[in-house]
Amino acid sequence: MIITQSPKVEALIQFAKRAARSAAPVLLTGESGTGKELFAQLVHQSSPRATQPFIPVNCAAISENLFESELFGHEKGAFSGAIATREGRFEAAKGGTLFLDEVGEIPLSLQSKLLRVLESKTFERVGSSTSIEHDVRIVAATNRDLKQAVDDGDFRLDLLHRINVLTLDIPPLRQRVADIPVLALHFVDAFRNESEIAIEGFDSAAMKLLAKYDWPGNIRELRNVIHRACVLTDQPRISTDHLGIELERKGDSPQQGPPSENARLPNQWLHMNLDEVERQIITAAIKAFGNRQVVAEKLGISPRTLTNKMRRYREIESESKAA
Structure with a gap:
């Protein structure tokens, strides 16, 4: 539940509700702790997918060697420790919304894989060559400047364009x-x-x-x-x-330290x-x-x-x- 009296945030809420009507990807930006996941939930709950799953993924909390398995699942025996077939987050979010929190932390080596999945709307579990179609709405969030990350070589420009169709910048408190x-x-x-x-x-x-x-x-x-x-x-x-x-x-006393x-x-x-x-x-x-x-x-x-x-x-x- 989002509680607000701020006209600026109220305008964002109305924009989110309009954006929810489409299937277009949404990128939520803003400082850490501003309530980006609440807005992601608002987009989902205001969309035709509201009765389907909302699956959050903290991209910063998944190790690089497990990332592909977490998103796309794996077959039994695909790697050491894969003792059973397991579905990934894309399958779990079928018909609903997949929330990629801290999307800027996805390893560069895996960004091309994610881009292909988003564009083709198909994926393969790790250890399988069988394509599985997916129907998920992507909502991503970041507290990083992704354009700067692109300039620094840490984020793919084509992936940024793919997830940045609609943008909501959440103001700090x-x-x-x-x-x-x-x-x-x-x-x-x-x-x-x-x-x-x-x-x-x-x-x-x-x-x-x-x-x-x-x-x-x-x-x-x-x-x-x-x-x-x-x-x-x-x-x-x-x-x-x-x-x-x-x-x-606060600025109630003379400025201390450098202006920054x-x-x-x-x-x-x-x-x-x-x-x-x-x-x-x-x-x-x-x-x-x-x-x-x-x-x-x-x-x-x-x-x-x-x-x-x-x-x-x-x-x-x-x-x-x-x-």
Whole structure:
């Protein structure tokens, strides 16, 4: 399930749903931890293949000597240890979607084999000369710059063209400020049962810290931080002490080190004050949960305070439009 309040991500979701109607390959790009597999699942679930298998393959986790067998299967006795015939991922995904995660890590020596299989729609198990037809939708993902990999001689240009018919570039979490509070509260709901405390949400300082942090590990890091906080908290509202993160990556102080260390920070973070962060948190939470009483409880403020803040936001917006 993808939870988002970000217009940028919402546009990608709509694009993914349109792309799902065809059988064209989809390439998902973006930093590690941004939720590429969730988008792959969205493409599958929105497609005519939704009732058929969704088979993920972590290309980075398969050794080179086993890669061909993992994808295409093998016959009994094809190599030492092949004590029985085994189908590969292409057969397992029959009629469905094959998700090639970390596709940039496929060994160069095997990329031509994969390209031939994708173009011919047939393959042979290791140790067999019998061709097997396949009907799978390919969705691939990478956190590498595949064009640069092509220039470096690590990735085939013809394979890139084959898997890159439709591309979705997933933005990092630091560029999706409105998603942070909604995702954080979602993860609290997922992990609250692991705590001896009846967790209600976050205090206001903790939520501001979550929104200001840079999240180099993206959604995966946010999930881990909230999981740890749910385990460690000794009070109903998670505080900054339970998060274990600091704002060392932010641009609130003079730049330290070479410019490249801070190049990842979007401009809006460099000038955003706490009031603006708080406004985005509250606006996103109200949009996600609707009920202001619930929002006030989860954000650790009183309903009256929430109402006053919303009134002030409307006044500021009206003044801005009048100007």
